[in-house]
Amino acid sequence: MTSAAADDDDRRHRGGPVLMSPEDAAAQVRDGDVLAVGGSGGGLLEPGALLKALGERFVRTASPHGLTLLHATGIGDRKGSGMDHLAHHGMHARVVGGNWGNAPGMCELAVAGEFEAYNFPQGVVSQMFREVAAGRPGVITHVGLGTFCDPRRQGGRLNDRTPAELVELVSLAGREWLFYKAVPPSVCFIRGTAADEDGNISFEHEGARLENLAIAQATRNSGGLVIAQVKRYVQRGAIDPKLVLVPGICVDIVVVVPEQRQMDSAEFNPALSGQTRVVLSSLDPLPFDERKIVARRAVQEIRDADVVNLGVGIADGVAAVAAEQGWIDRFTCTIEQGLIGGVPSRGIDFGTSTNPQAMIDAPSQFDFYDGGGIDIAFLGFAQVDRHGNVNVSKFGNKLIGLGGFANISQNARTVVFCGTFTSGGLDARPGDGALAITQEGRHRKFVPEVEQISFAASESLKRGQRVLYVTERAVFRLTSAGLTLCEVAPGVDADADIRSLMAWELEVAADLRPMDARILRPDPLPDDWRSLTTQ
DSSP: OHHHHHHHOOOTTOOOOOOOOOOHHTTOOTTTTTEEEEOOOGGOOOOHHHHHHHHHHHHHHHOOOOOOEESSSSOOSSSSSEEEEGTTTSSSEEEEOOTTOHHHHHHHHHHHSSEEEEEEHHHHHHHHHHHHHTTOOOOEESSSTTTTTTTTTTTTTTTTOSSSEEEEEEEEEEEEEEEEEEOOOSSEEEOOEETTOOOOOEEOOOOOTTHHHHHHHHHHHTTEEEEEEESEOOTTTTTTTTGGEGGGGGGEEEEEEOOOOBTTTTOHHHHHHHHHOOOOGGGGOOOOOHHHHHHHHHHOOOOOTEEEEEOOOOGGGHHHHHHHTTTTGGGGEEEETEEEEEEOOOGOOOOOOOOOOOOOOOOHHHHHHHHTOEEEEEEEOSETTOOOOOOOEEEEEEEEOTOOOOOOHHSSSSEEEEEEEESSSOOEEEEETEEEEEESEEEEESSSSSSSSSBBBHHHHHHHEEEEEEEEEEEEEEEETTEEEEEOOOOOIIIIIIIIGGSSEEEEEEEEEOOGGGGGGGSSSOOGGGGGOOO
């Protein structure tokens, strides 16, 4: 865009930020706009009033239509909030999301081919906002090579309607890279705690920082309109400048929502935003079931002083077990929303941490991840195949999306995939040092070929990663021969309970051994936790 064209199309409020209602702010979104939305699951920094007002406007007027949506992570509560406020036929031309699973209505439209739909790694979308802000053409990264984001596979496309045009394979410095093309926003919705009369936005009551600064800068520098939802409006100069994350020079419209909650599950929890610290032993322990057995076996892989990443789902139980045992201070948990330290929240509240040590911008967290800053990562899985490939993103008509999975699984030194062996009704009861499988799950998660490659085993072997797959009944590792069985839980028959449920000839390690029986008893684990795997 030339400077003259940029001036003609500049939508910014030159006289400073304007106060508007959610409805009036939503009315500023035009047909064909590229709308960037900040926020994360469970209501974390979700500009919910703006999304709701925009969705209601479309229902009333069929406008705006032809939108392109950009969001880095899953936004919503899986029950109709977040991006599902915008889940309407005919509203969108294209959606680029880092994660989709928190908005099942949008997922349904994407799978049905209602609009062009892409799923890129969360870190790529997060960093893309920063690249757009700096006037660069997109993100060049190794993240996604060999996965469904690779243009030699699906190029991140989620349906047949979507053209293969936003990801290219390029060669630089003798290496292959993926080039994700920039999508500059023309309007954005972000959220903070307070705004002053100059539009400076603070985040002191929020549980993360996410991409809000990068989104605002990208939109502002693209000549677009920055709309910020906040809980409080205060006098000029009332906000400590050290608390300002988004400066007023990047903000055009402020929407005050006094009833704004910190999270969907809590109006305000100061332990999530750093105002206080709670006693971690007060957190609810995990029930003693198959999921806890997976977490107990997984936690054995952590070494003192490790930098750890925990994924959402069964993997987030690792921190709960460590806190229950009093081990949480021996290593540092991190999550992709920019949280460092503390105990990551579980379930729909994933994205926050209790007692965090630091909160940094999400693009910077992904820089740390992509460069190899994680010692060990614990991630879930929906499918694992005979090669060791993992699918977490799409299976059948169920769309979840990658989130930060690709950035994390591709770059951690050690990756531990955590999950039950089967799902859908599994009843596996631990006790007295053995596991009793009283009912098998209906769905087999270990399959000959995954439906979509979220983690590419062949690329991992090239990188020399250490990769384990931990279930309640067995542990597998990635070898040049593919998925290889290396541990079996006491009480489990390797042939009847494992190999018979796999539709291929499973590789078995020469040093096959039993899982430690102590994790199958309800008693606290001994303090010599690092040596458990050798006893």
